[in-house]
Amino acid sequence: MSAVELADxxxxxxxxxxxxxxxxxxxxxxxxxxxxxxxxxxxSYRAMYPFEFHQALLHNDTMLxxxxxxxxxxxxxxVALAVHYVRMDRSRLAALLLGLSTAFGVTFLVIKFVExxxxxxxxxxxxxxxxxxxxxxxxxxxGQTLYWFMTALHxxxxxxxxxLLGIAAVGCARRRYGRSRFIVVENSGLYWHLVDIVWIFLWxxxxxxx
Amino acid sequence: MIRAHVTATNTLVAxxxxxxLTFFSFGASRVGLGAxxxxxxxxxxxxxxxxxxxxxxxxxxxxxxxNRLIVIVTFLFIVLLVTLMAADPITRKTFPKAPxxxxxxxx
Amino acid sequence: xxxxxxxxxADARMDPRGAGATHxxxxxxxxxxxxxxxxxxxxRIALMFYGAVLLFLGLGGIFALILRTELLTPEATIIDPxxxxxxxxxxxxxxxxxxxxxxxPTVFGNFALPLMLGAKDLAFPRLNLLSFYVYVASAxxxxxxxxxxxxxxxxxxxxxxxxxxxxxxxxMGIGIFVNGxxxxxxxxxxxxxxxxxRATGLRWQRLPLFVWAIYGTSIxxxxxxxxxxxxxxLVALDHGLGLGIFDPRYGGDPVLFQHLFWxxxxxxxxxxxxxxxAVISEVVCTYSQRPPASYRAIAYSSLGxxxxxxxxWGHHMFVAGMSEFxxxxxxxxxxxxxxxxxxxxxxxxxxxxxxxxxxxTPMLYFLWFLFLFVFGGMTGVAVATQSLDVHWHDGYxxxxxxxxxxxxxxxxxxxxxxxxxFPKMFGKLYDxxxxxxxxxxxxxxxxxxFLPQFLLGNAGMPRxxxxxxxxxxxxxxxxxxxxxxxxxxxxxxxxxxxxxxxWGRRAGPNPWGSxxxxxxxxxxxxxxxxxxxxxxxxxxxxxxxxxxxxRERSRxx
Numbered sequence: 001m002s003a004v005e006l007a008d009x010x011x012x013x014x015x016x017x018x019x020x021x022x023x024x025x026x027x028x029x030x031x032x033x034x035x036x037x038x039x040x041x042x043x044s045y046r047a048m049y050p051f052e053f054h055q056a057l058l059h060n061d062t063m064l065x066x067x068x069x070x071x072x073x074x075x076x077x078x079v080a081l082a083v084h085y086v087r088m089d090r091s092r093l094a095a096l097l098l099g100l101s102t103a104f105g106v107t108f109l110v111i112k113f114v115e116x117x118x119x120x121x122x123x124x125x126x127x128x129x130x131x132x133x134x135x136x137x138x139x140x141x142x143g144q145t146l147y148w149f150m151t152a153l154h155x156x157x158x159x160x161x162x163x164l165l166g167i168a169a170v171g172c173a174r175r176r177y178g179r180s181r182f183i184v185v186e187n188s189g190l191y192w193h194l195v196d197i198v199w200i201f202l203w204x205x206x207x208x209x210x
Numbered sequence: 211m212i213r214a215h216v217t218a219t220n221t222l223v224a225x226x227x228x229x230x231l232t233f234f235s236f237g238a239s240r241v242g243l244g245a246x247x248x249x250x251x252x253x254x255x256x257x258x259x260x261x262x263x264x265x266x267x268x269x270x271x272x273x274x275x276x277n278r279l280i281v282i283v284t285f286l287f288i289v290l291l292v293t294l295m296a297a298d299p300i301t302r303k304t305f306p307k308a309p310x311x312x313x314x315x316x317x
Numbered sequence: 318x319x320x321x322x323x324x325x326x327a328d329a330r331m332d333p334r335g336a337g338a339t340h341x342x343x344x345x346x347x348x349x350x351x352x353x354x355x356x357x358x359x360x361r362i363a364l365m366f367y368g369a370v371l372l373f374l375g376l377g378g379i380f381a382l383i384l385r386t387e388l389l390t391p392e393a394t395i396i397d398p399x400x401x402x403x404x405x406x407x408x409x410x411x412x413x414x415x416x417x418x419x420x421x422p423t424v425f426g427n428f429a430l431p432l433m434l435g436a437k438d439l440a441f442p443r444l445n446l447l448s449f450y451v452y453v454a455s456a457x458x459x460x461x462x463x464x465x466x467x468x469x470x471x472x473x474x475x476x477x478x479x480x481x482x483x484x485x486x487x488x489m490g491i492g493i494f495v496n497g498x499x500x501x502x503x504x505x506x507x508x509x510x511x512x513x514x515r516a517t518g519l520r521w522q523r524l525p526l527f528v529w530a531i532y533g534t535s536i537x538x539x540x541x542x543x544x545x546x547x548x549x550x551l552v553a554l555d556h557g558l559g560l561g562i563f564d565p566r567y568g569g570d571p572v573l574f575q576h577l578f579w580x581x582x583x584x585x586x587x588x589x590x591x592x593x594x595a596v597i598s599e600v601v602c603t604y605s606q607r608p609p610a611s612y613r614a615i616a617y618s619s620l621g622x623x624x625x626x627x628x629x630w631g632h633h634m635f636v637a638g639m640s641e642f643x644x645x646x647x648x649x650x651x652x653x654x655x656x657x658x659x660x661x662x663x664x665x666x667x668x669x670x671x672x673x674x675x676x677x678t679p680m681l682y683f684l685w686f687l688f689l690f691v692f693g694g695m696t697g698v699a700v701a702t703q704s705l706d707v708h709w710h711d712g713y714x715x716x717x718x719x720x721x722x723x724x725x726x727x728x729x730x731x732x733x734x735x736x737x738x739f740p741k742m743f744g745k746l747y748d749x750x751x752x753x754x755x756x757x758x759x760x761x762x763x764x765x766x767f768l769p770q771f772l773l774g775n776a777g778m779p780r781x782x783x784x785x786x787x788x789x790x791x792x793x794x795x796x797x798x799x800x801x802x803x804x805x806x807x808x809x810x811x812x813x814x815x816x817x818x819x820w821g822r823r824a825g826p827n828p829w830g831s832x833x834x835x836x837x838x839x840x841x842x843x844x845x846x847x848x849x850x851x852x853x854x855x856x857x858x859x860x861x862x863x864x865x866x867x868r869e870r871s872r873x874x
Contacts, residue, residue: 008845009431009438009514018274019440019513025277026505026539029284034543036288037577041562043296044573052568054245062236069232073259077225080267084218127561127569138568145562145569149551186269193268200259204252208239276512287540290627294643295576298631301642 004181017183024187028194031157035198038150042205045146049139056143057209059124061115065207068111069199075104076196079165082172083189089179091172098169098185101192105162112155119148147206154198161195164188216269224266231259335826335836336851336873337843342744346844357442358844360742362449363427369453370424371811373415374728378804380408385766385800388793391785398783402469403484405781409472410489414496415456417727418585421592423452423503425734426531428742430507432835432842433525435516435851435873440509448502455499458492471781473578474548476563476571480555490553497542500588504535504542516834518853522616525833525857526602526609529616530595533623537584537591541627545581548574572638579630587626589723591619593690593730594661597683600733601665603831604680605672608858614664618657625654632701636710644703651701658694662687677829678752682733685760689725693718696771711781714774720767724803732759732810739814740828744841745821751813758806765799832867833857847873 010016046053082097119125126145127135135141168188171177177185235255239248265271270278332338340346343360353361384404387394396404431439439445462468466485470478479486511532515524552574554560563569598615602608609615631639631647666687674680696718700706709715739747769792774780778789785793827836834857838846851873859867 007442009436009440009442011850015513019509021273022276022512023441023505023509025280026508027501029280030501030505030539030543032284032543033287033291033540034547036284036291037544037547037580039288040292040295040577041573043292044299044570044576045568047296048299048570049568050245062239066232066236070229073225073228073232076263076267077221077228080216080221080224081218083269084216084221127564127567128555128559130567132566135567141567142562142569145560145567149554149560149562190268193263196267197260197263200256200263201253204235204239204249204256208235208248208252284540287627291544291580294631294646295573295580297646298572298576298640298643299570301640302638303640 004183020183020187024190028190031194032198035150035153038146038153039201039205042146042150045139045142049142052137052139053143054209055137056124056140056147057206059119059122059144060147060207060209061118062207064111064115065203068108069203071104071108071111072196072199075101075108076193078104079189079192082168083182083186086172086177086182086185087179091175091178094177094185095169095172098165098172102162102165102169105158105165108158109155112151150202151206154195154202157195157198161188161192164191216266216272220266224262227262228259231255231262332839333826335839335842336847337845338826338839340843340845342839342841343844344743344841355446357438357446359427359431359439359442359445360842360844362445363424364742365449366419366423366427366452369449369456370416370420373411373456374420374807377408377411377416378807380404380411382800382804384408385797387783388785389797391787391790393784399469401783402781403467406468406471407463410459410468410493412723413472413585413589414493415459417589417723418496418500419452419503420731421596421727421734422507422531422534423448425527425596425738426503426507426592429738429835430510430528430531431514432838432846433528433833433857434510434514435519435834435837435847435853435871436510436514437845437847437850439506440513441506444502444506448499448506451495451499451502455492455496458488458495462488462492473582474552475578476552476555476574477565479552480563482556487553487557490549490556493549494546494553497546500538500542504538507531507535508539516851516853519834522612523853523856524616525835526598526612526615526619527595527833530591530598530619533619534588534591534595536620536623537588537626541581541584541588544577545585548577548581551577572634575634575637576630579633580627583630583633584623584626586719586722587622589727590658590690591622593686593727594619594622594658596730596734596737597665597686598661599831599833600679600683600737601668602858602860603737603829603833604677604683605669605674606830606860607668607670607672608856608860610664610667610670612856612858614660618660621657622654625657629654629701632703632706635703635706648701648703652698655694655698658690662691662694675829676753677736678747678749678756679733679737681753681756682729682736685756685763686726686729686733689721689729689760689763693721693725696721709774711779712774713770713778713780716780717767717770717774720770724767725763729759732756735810735814737829738835739817740824741835741838741840741842743818743821744824744839745817746824746828747814747817747821752810755806755810755813758809759803762799762801762803762806766796766803767799769793769795769799827864830864832859832862834871837868837871837873849873 004013006013007016078097078101082094082101085097086094124144126148127141130141165188168185171184235252238251243251264281343358356362383396384401387396387401427445462485465488468484468486468489470482470486474486511528551560551562555563561567561569563571563574565571598609629647629651631643632651635644700709700715700718736747736752773789773792776789778785824840826838826840837851851871854870855862855867
């Protein structure tokens with residue numbers, strides 16, 4: 001495993017790693033605001049159409065949503081373990097765990113696409129896909145549109161996260177990352193945890209209506 | 211400088227807690243508290259889970275205050291956006307009220 | 318000089334040409350296109366941005382001149398109404414995202430920030446280069462969209478018109494989204510650099526005020542830009558794929574788009590003005606040879622503006638159909654943000670007192686800034702007053718207000734910075750007389766362009782209108798005449814600097830006698846800025862120290 005190269009502008013490797021970590025946290029804060037705007041839209045439309053919005057939520061399969069929540073939480077767990085082990089220089093184990101996390105990501109996406117297929121079959125679509133004639137009441141449509149967009153945006157982030165985890169996994173397998181060089185693995189993990197956190201909020205908002 | 215240290219056991223316990231909270235959340239939604247209370251409970255549980263993920267999985271417990279400040283500031287900005295934006299439709303007096311279903315003539 | 322260095326051994330003797338003078342300067346260190354296009358040197362990246370933003374300032378200016386010329390007569394003059402709508406939209410989009418937001422941070426921020434920190438580069442040099450290419454990509458997309466149908470929605474892209482306009486709104490939205498990504502990359506670089514790359518002895522309280530303001534700007538960029546990205550993605554999807562999230566036919570609410578858009582765009586105006594404040598703080602202290610009247614007032618008010626600016630966005634929506642409660646909340650909150658700007662203005666003026674003031678070109682620009690920004694700022698408080706805004710909204714009063722801030726404030730400060738840092742960036746001195754003349758012409762041109770617009774707005778002329786009643790004509794003619802003069806003056810200022818690049822007198826390391834840290838290096842700096850990280854034992858405004866003592870306490874070799 002190669003040691004970290006100290007870049008010219010940094011005083012020490014410690015400073016350099018702190019900078020990379022700090023930069024990642026700032027980036028995560030920024031990414032969170034992307035979803036923040038959508039949460040604001042959700043709150044606004046749900047406040048506007050309390051009854052009808054709720055109707056839209058009933059279209060979602062609570063079981064599948066809950067399974068997906070457990071899948072993501074567990075994948076977060078395996079990622080956290082991977083970071084733990086790479087810090088202990090057990091890079092091969094870390095690579096395995098990262099691979100497992102990616103597989104969980106795939107599982108999540110498969111379940112998601114099953115849900116989407118279901119929705120399409122039941123004609124539960126974003127607003128623009130309806131004509132004026134066959135459109136459900138306004139509040140219902142807005143709830144559905146938000147569901148589609150917010151979960152799709154989240155799924156996009158799951159894919160991005162999987163790519164990062166994949167890069168980290170390959171690096172660990174090749175023993176490029178280890179005790180004295182793991183910031184890439186850590187930062188990829190941070191991104192994945194954010195993806196998990198966003199879903200932790202999306203789940204009750206879209207799936208726990210009775 | 212890392213003072214606290216997240217061990218593999220910490221991580222495992224955190225995962226179990228998250229799974230437990232997920233089931234708790236699911237159960238709470240089945241009890242029938244009414245839409246407002248349900249949402250409040252659900253979001254509180256989500257916030258708790260988030261703190262566990264942040265501090266244990268993301269190692270925030272080990273890190274400098276600067277990193278925690280980013281999380282706090284992010285959260286506050288989202289609260290600001292959601293609150294003042296949702297307050298608009300909630301407090302509009304001219305927004306047409308939903309028609310009363312019972313007022314529609316049955317044919 | 319030699320007397321002062323007696324007793325010091327030869328190794329510690331400081332080069333009078335500035336730190337790094339023994340090396341070739343950054344422009345000559347490597348040659349060839351690849352060494353520029355693949356550079357990681359923040360100074361070269363700054364120059365590449367410099368060229369790009371000036372190009373777009375020119376393009377945005379051309380759009381402005383076209384629309385101002387159209388407004389010479391009450392009816393058709395040179396273009397048709399559809400083209401007119403495109404002109405003001407493209408003028409706004411180009412100026413806001415391709416000039417105003419990037420300019421001072423990516424040019425002077427990139428160049429001077431690492432120098433001010435005593436660092437050899439930013440924290441993430443490759444991210445810096447990437448931010449340039451992402452910016453260029455965004456410009457290509459936006460320009461492509463302009464050619465492929467443009468946009469006629471105004472730079473604010475309000476739904477429902479933007480969802481249905483028969484123009485290239487989708488691609489405009491995508492281009493601006495990409496532009497936002499570039500912005501965020503720059504912001505991350507700046508904040509992390511400020512946290513982790515400060516030289517030995519450079520505590521936060523010893524940072525140049527420029528750094529504080531750029532830091533505040535970066536915070537705003539980080540937290541506001543994603544919401545803009547979201548709002549434009551939603552519009553792009555609405556327009557391109559018919560998503561319908563704001564479509565009233567399906568229960569959507571167009572006002573919610575405005576909430577999301579202005580949550581970014583109000584803080585965005587602070588992204589545009591805070592860097593101007595950054596430049597002004599440096600210029601005021603240097604050309605009066607005084608420390609700031611209160612360092613903390615200026616430093617902390619930068620953070621105050623950064624955070625306070627997020628609480629006020631609804632004052633753009635007073636007549637949009639927002640609730641009275643929200644309107645009241647936003648109106649009240651808006652009153653507070655101006656306090657921080659006022660604190661700065663008073664502090665700058667107090668700084669001048671007892672100073673040894675030199676009227677070089679940057680200082681003259683500061684004078685214009687003072688007058689124009691205060692005027693603009695006060696009219697800002699006025700339009701943020703609900704009862705008044707009902708009359709002024711969507712009229713020329715608002716247009717005049719924000720141009721006073723953005724042109725009278727930011728562009729003026731940009732010009733001040735361009736002249737102030739010219740010797741540092743290029744190692745040459747520009748012609749002071751031409752600089753002063755151009756500066757006066759800019760001011761006169763500006764006043765003729767925008768002062769009449771306050772009167773027009775107050776008299777009831779709406780903005781974005783192609784035609785107007787004849788009684789408004791004389792004010793429009795004045796404004797257009799001023800616009801052409803302003804354009805010519807800006808060109809003169811540019812030519813003066815470009816000529817000086819080749820034929821200017823050589824500049825020493827510190828021609829203005831500033832105590833700020835970027836002046837420690839040679840002019841221009843070497844590729845790595847400093848051989849050794851400097852040891853800072855003074856503030857950047859220690860004008861009570863002689864230049865030699867000041868150099869001693871910021872040793873970099």
